[in-house]
Amino acid sequence: MAMHGPTDRTAAGPRSREHANGVAVAAFLAAGIGSLAMGLFVVLNEADIYSAPSLYGPAGGVSGRTTFAVIVWLIAWALLHFRMRGRQFDSRRYYLIALVLTGLGILMTYPPLWELL
Amino acid sequence: MLFTERSIWTMIHGIGLGGTALMALAAVLFAMYLMRRSHLRATEGEDVSGPVAALMWFTAAALWLTALVGTYIVFPPYRAAAPEGTTLLAQYPRTMLLADPETAWLHTFAMETKEHLPWIAAMLATAVAFAAWRYRSEFFRDPRIYRMATILTVICLAAVAYVSLLGVFINKVAPLE
Numbered sequence: 001m002a003m004h005g006p007t008d009r010t011a012a013g014p015r016s017r018e019h020a021n022g023v024a025v026a027a028f029l030a031a032g033i034g035s036l037a038m039g040l041f042v043v044l045n046e047a048d049i050y051s052a053p054s055l056y057g058p059a060g061g062v063s064g065r066t067t068f069a070v071i072v073w074l075i076a077w078a079l080l081h082f083r084m085r086g087r088q089f090d091s092r093r094y095y096l097i098a099l100v101l102t103g104l105g106i107l108m109t110y111p112p113l114w115e116l117l
Numbered sequence: 118m119l120f121t122e123r124s125i126w127t128m129i130h131g132i133g134l135g136g137t138a139l140m141a142l143a144a145v146l147f148a149m150y151l152m153r154r155s156h157l158r159a160t161e162g163e164d165v166s167g168p169v170a171a172l173m174w175f176t177a178a179a180l181w182l183t184a185l186v187g188t189y190i191v192f193p194p195y196r197a198a199a200p201e202g203t204t205l206l207a208q209y210p211r212t213m214l215l216a217d218p219e220t221a222w223l224h225t226f227a228m229e230t231k232e233h234l235p236w237i238a239a240m241l242a243t244a245v246a247f248a249a250w251r252y253r254s255e256f257f258r259d260p261r262i263y264r265m266a267t268i269l270t271v272i273c274l275a276a277v278a279y280v281s282l283l284g285v286f287i288n289k290v291a292p293l294e
Contacts, residue, residue: 019255024248024262028269031244035237042233058193062232066188073240095265102241102272109233111226 022084025094030080032101034073039108041065046114123194123293130186131284138179139281142242142274145169145176149267152257166253173246180239180277187235194293195228210291220290227283238276241269 042065044050052064107113120128148169155162199209206213214224245266249256257263 019252019259021259021262023251024256024259024265027244027247027251028265031240031269034240038233038237038240056189056193058197059188060196062188062192066184066233066236069236070240077244091261091265095261098265099268102237102269105237106234106272106276109230109237111229 020086020088021091022087022089023081025089025091026080026084027077028098029094029101030073030077032098032105033076034069035102035105036108037072037076037105038066038069039105041069043108043114043117047117121294123191126186126190127288127293130183130191131281131288134179134183134186135277135281135284138176138183139274139277141172141176141179142270142277145173145245146267146270146274148172149257149263149270153263156254156257164254166249166256170246170249170253170256173242173249177239177242177246180235180242180273184235184239187231191293192232207291207294210287210293213291214287223287223290227287231280231283231287234276234280238273238280241273245269245273 041050041052045052045061045065051061052068054061054064055067056063152166152169196211197209199206199212203209203212206216211224211228214220214228248262248266252259252262255262256266
């Protein structure tokens with residue numbers, strides 16, 4: 001994902017920095033990454049490739065999967081936020097990526113899909 | 118006692134928090150529509166983007182609480198394994214559902230979906246709330262931010278409505294009592 005191309009980013013002046021869309025792009029992209037992470041942890045668990053450890057015994061593996069996905073989301077959000085804030089991006093492409101990631105994440109939590117693994 | 122502690126927590130999770138989140142999501146979508154319309158028409162009036170952002174934070178908080186209470190308080194007694202030789206399975210909903218082929222899908226499909234999807238909804242709602250809070254009135258003026266936030270909120274609403282319905286089915290057949 002090239003974030004430095006001239007079509008992706010424009011220098012924002014002091015006033016426009018406040019309204020530059022970088023913060024929104026980062027938040028939406030991170031949500032997509034978090035969704036995908038959730039889906040991946042579920043699919044990897046169902047395929048017996050990787051099981052996130054249970055962090056709370058009575059709740060079982062779901063406590064590990066959801067916590068790990070939330071951690072991935074927060075880290076991705078922090079990194080993207082500090083990298084993209086104050087910058088103006090051609091948001092259409094990034095929003096499309098965020099929607100695809102969100103869709104994939106949701107799809108991967110769909111139990112009938114696991115039977116195909 | 119009319120309601121057991123487990124039953125009360127189920128109601129807090131499903132009706133109290135989940136129901137609140139569902140209604141709040143619908144309110145957010147309506148507020149977003151009204152705000153966008155008023156900005157397009159350049160209607161003069163008090164800027165209420167702050168309260169709308171607060172409503173979005175409230176919605177996100179309700180979703181996080183629903184997911185947390187569901188995962189850490191309601192789910193453990195649901196999945197508790199029935200002791201060997203137990204024939205009365207009412208206290209062990211997961212075991213009870215899986216024991217009957219006609220109801221097994223309520224665990225293998227419905228509950229498995231409910232375990233993860235609400236967390237995705239909470240992340241999406243938080244992203245939308247953050248953007249609304251950060252950009253205030255610009256959130257409704259910028260067509261791309263507004264459109265993306267609307268799409269994510271619609272996904273959120275659909276996901277929460279879907280898992281709520283699954284929760285109703287599960288609770289109807291194997292309530293936590």
